[in-house]
Amino acid sequence: MSDKPEEPVNFIRQAINADLASNKHDKIITRFPPEPNGYLHIGHAKSIWLNFGIANDYDGECTLRFDDTNPIKEDEEFVEAIEQDVRWLGFKWSRIAHASDYFPALYKFALELIGKGLAYVDSMDIETMRECRGTLKEPGKNSPYRERSVGENVDLFERMKAGEFSDGEHVLRAKIDMQSSNINLRDPVIYRIRHHSHQRTGDEWCIYPMYDFTHGLSDAIEGVTHSLCTLEFEDHRPLYDWFLENVSAPCHPRQIEFSRLNLNYFVMSKRMLTQLVESGYVDGWDDPRMPTISGLRRRGFTASSVRNFIASVGITKKANVIEMGMLENAVREDLDSKSPRAMGVLKPLKLVIENYPEGESETIDVANHPHDPSMGIRQIKLIREVYIDRDDFMEDPPKKFFRLGPDREVRLRYGFVVHCHEVVKDNAGEVVELRCTYDPNTRNGNQPEGRKVKGIIHWVSAEHCIDATIRLYDRLFREANPLADKNRDFTESLNPDSLQVLTHCKLELSLGSPAPDTRYQFERLGYFYPDNDSDPSNLVYNRIVTLRDSWAKLDQQRKP
C-alpha cells in the first residue's frame, strides 16, 4: 500500500518511533475495532488507514476486531459489510478477532478484580445510580452496596452469570472513586445483565462486559502496543490504564487519541446515518450520496482516491471539518490519469448538418486518453444527424459563452466546425432541433486562415449511440453543517435535489459494454461509473464527480 512514497510523520508515528527507539517494543501491533452496528463511513477509513498503515509500514500487525459486547445493537450483516469495506480499501488484517472471543478471559479478570476488593455487585436501580453519580461539578455518592464482602460479591456475580437475575437487577462495578473529577472513574459499570442472545455466543452468556472494561483488556490479550482511538475517549484513558494496572494483564498497551474526520455537507454519526437509511431518506447504506465506504464505492470512487484523501488530510488532535473539495480533488487527481475518455450526451438536442449527404458517414480515430497513448484509440462515426447537449446551446448567449447559438459556430470535438443557421421549435416554443452547415476545410483540427473557433463541444452520432440512464449526485445536505441549528432536525436540511435521474441519455457505442472496474471520463462532463443496477439492456451510470468547470463558475457569478 504505497500510493504515497513518504508517509507523513504525524504525532502518533512520532510516539511510536520514540517507543521503538527506547526499545519499549520491537514489534508494533495495532487494531481496528469497529462495533458491528452499522456500516463503515469515511471517518472509519481514517482509522483504518492509520492502524493498518502503521502496521504495514512498521512490519507489524493489525487485527480487525469486532467490538461486539452489546448484542442488542449488533448484527452479523454489519460484520460482513465491514470486512468487505476494509478489504476494498486495500488493507489486509493479520487476523480477525471478536471481543466476544474473550468473554471467558474477561470474566476471569472481573473475578480477579472482585477478589482484590476492586469490584462489587451493585443492586441499585438505574435511576438511583444516575442520581448517585453526581454531576459534572458535584461529586458522586457511594452506593450502599459498595462495601459488600468479597465472598458475597463473588457469589452474586456467579449467580448473575448463571442467569438467576433479570435484566437490570444487578451490575458489577469497579470500585474506584465516587468523588473523582473524572466521571469515568466514579465506579463505572463493567458488567450488565442482558438476557439477549448474542450473534456469536448465542445464549451462552447473559452478562455482557462494558466497553471500557472490554476494550483495553482485549487490546492487552492481543498484545496491542498502540491503541489508537478518537478524541472522545481521551478522558477514558485513566480508566483504560486502571483496568490494565489492576488485573494480571499480559501487557499494557498505550492509548493515543486523534481527532475524528468530519466532512462538510455531510453528517458522520452512525446514529444519523442509520436514521437516513431506516427512514428511507436515502436508498440504503450504499446509496451513492452517503459518506459510507459502500456508498463511495458504489458511486465510483476508487480505493486509492479515498486513501490519498485521508493521507492528505492528516492526523492531529485538532477538531476539523474538511471541505468537500478536498475529496473531489482526490478522485479527480486519481481518475484523470486512469480513465479512458468517451463522449456522452446527457440532455440530447438534435443537430442536423444540412450540407452533409444523407446516408454517408465518416469514421474518426480517437485517442482514449489525451496524454497516454498506451490507452489506445477507438473509432467513432460522424454522420448527418448528431446529438449535442442542450447546455451547449443558448438562444441568447451571454458574453463569454463560447458554445453554440443562432448564427454561431462551434467545433464538434474530433470533427469539424458547424454553423447554426436555424433553430427549430415546437408549438410550445421549445427548441427541438438545430439546423447547421459544416465546413469541410475544418476537418482534422484545421483552422483555415486565421479563423478561430473557441468552442468545442461533445456530441454523439444519432445512429451510432445507445440509450442510458444517468444519475447525477449533488451534496446530500443543503448546509455545510447540517447540525448547526440545534432547534431543527438535521433531516430538514437535506438537499431535495441531491439525486437527479436522467433517462434516454445518448452515449457513444464504446460505453455500451464498459470494461470491468473502469471509470470513464465523459469528456467535458465528469467521471462516470456503471451503477450496480446497470445491465447491458438497461445501462445506468453514476456521475462520480464533475470535471472542474470554469464556465460553470463564471455562470454562477453572473447569475446572482
Add this chain to the structure above:
RNA sequence: UGGGGUGUAGCCAAGUGGCCUAAGGCACCGGAUUUUGAUUCCGGCAUUCGGAGGUUCGAAUCCUCCCACCCCAGCCA
C-alpha cells in the same frame, strides 16, 4: 478555578528556541499551452502563528495570565 482537550491563511496541515521576514495541499485570483472552458505549466495568496505580558542576543516554538472552541453526568461504543 469540575475534569479532559484544542487554538498556525477560507479549509486541512508542516513547524519540537536561531537556516521561519512560517513548508505543502485544497480553495481562490491572475497568466501560458491545449480539438475536453479538462489536464499540464508558471505566478500570486499569513511581516505573522487565539490575545496580552514576560524570559532570551534570538520565540509559532519556553513562562505567566487571559480569551475562544470541542468532549464528558449510557446498565452505548
